[in-house]
Amino acid sequence: MKVLNFYYNLLEEPHILIAGATGSGKSVMLNGLVFTAACCGSAKCQFIFLDKKRVELCQYKNLRSCITYADDDQQMIEALQQAVDIIETRYVEMQSRGQKKYTGPALYVVVDELADLMTIPVVKKQAVPLIQRISQIGRAANVHLWVCTQNPLREIIPTSIKCNLECRIGLRTASQQDSRNIIGVAGCERFPNPRTENRANAYIRRGADLDLVNIPMYSDEEMENGLSQLAKRIVIAPVKPLVPHETESMLKLIFSPLLWLFGLK
Numbered sequence: 461m462k463v464l465n466f467y468y469n470l471l472e473e474p475h476i477l478i479a480g481a482t483g484s485g486k487s488v489m490l491n492g493l494v495f496t497a498a499c500c501g502s503a504k505c506q507f508i509f510l511d512k513k514r515v516e517l518c519q520y521k522n523l524r525s526c527i528t529y530a531d532d533d534q535q536m537i538e539a540l541q542q543a544v545d546i547i548e549t550r551y552v553e554m555q556s557r558g559q560k561k562y563t564g565p566a567l568y569v570v571v572d573e574l575a576d577l578m579t580i581p582v583v584k585k586q587a588v589p590l591i592q593r594i595s596q597i598g599r600a601a602n603v604h605l606w607v608c609t610q611n612p613l614r615e616i617i618p619t620s621i622k623c624n625l626e627c628r629i630g631l632r633t634a635s636q637q638d639s640r641n642i643i644g645v646a647g648c649e650r651f652p653n654p655r656t657e658n659r660a661n662a663y664i665r666r667g668a669d670l671d672l673v674n675i676p677m678y679s680d681e682e683m684e685n686g687l688s689q690l691a692k693r694i695v696i697a698p699v700k701p702l703v704p705h706e707t708e709s710m711l712k713l714i715f716s717p718l719l720w721l722f723g724l725k
């Protein structure tokens with residue numbers, strides 16, 4: 461049998477939907493993506509985390525690139541609104557520069573379980589238009605959604621959002637129908653149970669392509685080491701101020717009469 465190793469950069473996918481039954485490996489997959497983006501992606505990438513379970517993504521809370529970590533309903537809505545505001549600001553910037561695509565850092569909006577936002581009607585009412593907006597206009601602004609869900613049904617993931625999450629990662633599902641709802645065909649229901657088999661398979665659907673893959677899992681130790689290395693990463697000093705603020709104002713104070721004298725001020 462010919463074994464093919466292939467690689468593609470999921471960090472560049474516009475938006476990703478990761479779905480599968482409980483224990484199918486969604487959080488492991490999501491953690492792998494975040495960890496890879498944080499360690500190997502662009503040094504300037506940013507994250508907004510929505511983690512109602514409070515345990516799946518909390519290790520990234522103190523990352524320099526984490527601009528928001530939300531773990532309750534109100535905070536999660538505010539975090540989504542913040543992502544929409546960032547997109548809109550980026551569009552204004554793109555417009556003023558005459559660009560069609562934002563060339564600054566990628567922003568990943570990471571949702572560990574979409575059902576957390578969709579099961580309480582008042583929260584759902586606010587969340588749906590925001591997620592929909594991010595999924596519709598985020599791409600050009602280099603803002604990407606990574607969303608997990610146990611349940612790929614319409615009540616949890618409205619069609620208006622689902623149709624924009626074009627890259628689908630189907631892990632083990634409870635039924636053939638769930639597999640079809642995620643990747644368009646049956647197959648995910650036959651995957652081994654990662655909890656008992658210590659491995660996870662997935663189908664990745666990108667447009668017409670459907671690939672069967674093994675999902676890697678970082679050990680806790682690898683994660684801890686990686687994150688502590690990241691925390692130590694040297695920050696490139698900003699160009700300004702070249703002199704400390706106080707010295708700078710002192711210099712201004714001393715030199716401004718001279719500048720005025722020479723007509724430079």
Ligand SMILES: Nc1ncnc2c1ncn2[C@@H]1O[C@H](COP(=O)(O)OP(=O)(O)OP(=O)(O)O)[C@@H](O)[C@H]1O
Nearest residue numbers: 482483484485486487488654655658659660675677
């Ligand atoms: N890629 C993998 N390789 C090896 N083991 C895995 C992998 N993915 C998951 N597992 C095993 O399965 C367990 C459950 O995975 P995970 O917590 O990611 O599931 P989940 O889909 O997020 O579940 P839930 O819907 O309940 O949140 C892990 O703790 C791990 O033991």
Ligand SMILES: [Mg+2]
Nearest residue numbers: 486487488516
């Ligand atoms: Mg999970």
